[in-house]
Amino acid sequence: xxxxxxxxxxxVVDILTAxxxxxxxxxxxxxxxxxxxxxxxxxxxxxAEVMRHAVxxxxxxxxxxxxxxxxxxxxxxxxxxEHQEIVELMKRLExxxxxxxxxxxxxxxxxxxxxxxxHDEEAEQFPKLREHIPGDKLxxxxxxxxxxxxxxxxxxxPHAPHSELFHKTIGPGVGMVDRLLDKLKGRHE
Numbered sequence: 001x002x003x004x005x006x007x008x009x010x011x012v013v014d015i016l017t018a019x020x021x022x023x024x025x026x027x028x029x030x031x032x033x034x035x036x037x038x039x040x041x042x043x044x045x046x047x048a049e050v051m052r053h054a055v056x057x058x059x060x061x062x063x064x065x066x067x068x069x070x071x072x073x074x075x076x077x078x079x080x081x082e083h084q085e086i087v088e089l090m091k092r093l094e095x096x097x098x099x100x101x102x103x104x105x106x107x108x109x110x111x112x113x114x115x116x117x118x119h120d121e122e123a124e125q126f127p128k129l130r131e132h133i134p135g136d137k138l139x140x141x142x143x144x145x146x147x148x149x150x151x152x153x154x155x156x157x158p159h160a161p162h163s164e165l166f167h168k169t170i171g172p173g174v175g176m177v178d179r180l181l182d183k184l185k186g187r188h189e
Contacts, residue, residue, distance in 0.1 A: 011138035012061060012145055013126045019053045020118035027111045036099035043098065043107065044187050047090045048154035050114065054083050055152035055175075056145040058162050064141060065125060068132040075125060080162040082117045089113060090156040154178040154187075 010018075026046040033039045062079065066072040089110050096103045129138065153160075153175045160174070181187070 009139045010142055012142035015142045015145055017122055023049050030107050040098035051154055052149040052152040056148035059148050059168055060141055060144045069128045083162055086113050087156045088158050091158050151175045154182055
């Protein structure tokens with residue numbers, strides 16, 4: 001359970017906003033690192049974090065947006081398209097040697113896409129969530145998101161559907177396999 005300094009539980013908006021900042025900070029660290037091994041480790045970490053975040057959103061946040069926010073279905077479809085673009089980009093990034101010049105070019109593209117997506121959510125969608133969903137329900141939603149992130153996949157799977165049902169039924173198994181691969185390959189989270 002996430003808590004603020006005052007001991008109050010965080011709501012889903014606070015949690016997802018903090019995730020966005022942490023992910024963008026990791027990307028900035030990649031861009032600032034002269035060491036290719038460190039860039040690779042940081043890239044693997046941010047990829048895992050983005051995957052967990054995206055899956056948790058698709059499991060719990062997007063269904064809430066569809067149910068409670070006017071034009072929610074359209075907003076969710078837009079967000080899922082952006083998630084797919086980000087997943088495809090991360091898959092390409094996973095396959096590149098961090099010493100190649102193309103690696104940093106792709107990191108810059110990743111940063112731009114992630115910044116755009118985060119800005120859309122923070123400026124438009126999150127205020128609507130707070131307007132249309134009671135605070136205690138947003139806290140419960142945050143707790144579900146935090147739990148989902150612990151089981152979610154850590155690697156991009158471009159052919160996996162962006163659906164609540166898939167993530168709730170198949171996703172934990174995919175996440176378990178991803179975490180096993182991470183351990184076997186020495187990938188840091």
